[in-house]
Amino acid sequence: MVATLVATSFAVFASVYLAPGDPASFLLQGRSASPAALAAIRAQYHLDDPFLVQYVKWVGGAVTGDFGRSVQFRQDVAGLILARLPTTLSLVAYAGLLILLAGLALGALAALRPGPVDRIVLLGTGVATATPSFVAAIGLISLFSVQLGWLPAFGNGSGFGDRIAHLTMPAVALALTFAGLLARVTRSSMLEELAREHVEVARSRGVRERDVVRRHVLRNAMGPISTVTGTVLAGLLVSTSIVETAFGLSGVGQLLVSSVTVKDFPVVQAVSLLVVLAFVLANLLVDVLHPIVDPRLRRSAS
Template sequence: MSFLRFAARRVAEMAATLLAASFVVFGAMYLAPGSPAGFLLSGRSASPEAVAAIKAQYHLDDPFFVRYLSWLGDVVQGDFGRSITYRTDVSRLLADRLPITLLLVAMALVVVAVIGLLLGCIGAVRGGATDSTILVGTTFAVGTPSFVAAVLLQGLFAVKLGWFPSSGAGDGFGDMLWHLTLPALALALYLIGLLARVTRSAMLEALDSEHVTVARSRGVPERQVVYRHVLRNSLGTILTTGGLIISTLLVCTILVETAFSIGGIGQLLELATTTKDFPTVQAISLIIVALFMTVNLIVDLLLPLVDPRITLGSRSTSV
């Protein structure tokens, strides 16, 4: 299968999946107890005319499929509706908060990639006590959920030592990097352990392969053996795990943002869910689904480039 044909097929599959996801996202909120009208009234009694006006403003009395098709048509044009909680366009809320979340995820991803790959490589190549120490450390990391890491890091480095801010996202790029350091570490801790273990296992398997033995017997320097034959042959597994890591970061950022009061889309989603802010929940959920699928598409397209044994449309190596 040609690259362009495969890419076109995957994009078509993404569009179909996104359409199905949009229906589920839109319908799920209406299955939950409560209503946006009840939130807008804040428990106050209101005349039937006032309730009818609220329902008319948000089209709550329209048939379900009419509301869905109207919402989908607006979404295609970039209009996610108006937030019930904030009384403003959802698109504006996303434009204000999405960059913060993306910066947090990017910082955490860099930390995971650098430390996770380094620990995995060192553990696989050196072995012995070094490998055992790394295994113990990564076991602790994998067993620590993001929200627990957030509380521990916040209590030690922000409250007790005062080295980092305890909340907020900061003003300006430099200040934002400073404020997001602890949240990024909390978000990355579990995934560092995961990537380190995957990298170590993939490299140990490659070290036992026949072509590595042949390269060593020919006198190829150990550094070149590790780089050209071991690490390169492990990239397929590592890249596949990288897609899972990015998806996990997008989900776990909700907990970390809430713990540090960062004000990104994760914290916005948590608040919108509580207040039955239908348009905001639907928009954020759809964006997260779209990001998931985009990450998977990129991984599928990159895998054959980093590992020729993998063919387009397959994530398994041929034996």
């Protein structure tokens, strides 16, 4: 895990460092400046330090939570991220809940109801997985905000109820693709378990169908489901930038987009590193929980 973070931090820093554009030019905002003034700006943000010196300073600061100062906002990067983190975490939690509820329910429904229901679910989840989040955002805004006027289209909202209303369409747009993916994985995993011999034996012994599904199918199908769920929840953080920008949410994703536009390197580096850290932690959590949710792994370990 440590080696992955070190290698990733180096790749993130190097990619931003080598990107075209000069942050000092943004600070001037088109105004002309003397060489002395330009040199002072570059010295203030350590832009003239050698690459390895900048990297070591950045990593040392990141370990203590100091990511430097934003070129765009003239504030500490850590403070900027912390101020916007609640919005992003709320959006991810809302979307994650929708993904789990819709994905598991539709996948189980398709596996247990072969025929027309299965085909309808497959068609719907296929459309969902193929729909980009920005297309879903445009469609949701057009229908539920512009035409019907049911939900607000932009902003974070104030108060619990208003925030939920403002986050509903962004959460749906963010969850759509991942819910379709989880539904398909759930369906495939459950169909595989339904075809196993021990399920037929349980049925032949007169065990009720719902008990067969709960004890023998769902429990054994949770291994692949938990694996893809961890990956999906981590991937949500990457997709938030598009959705937050589309709905005008002041979250970390929107901060990343605006920072890339103006070459605000400290913010881009910090947010990119945090996204990678979220991926690593999510995969670590899946590795820890996998033997717990999959009884076959527990039996093999014992």
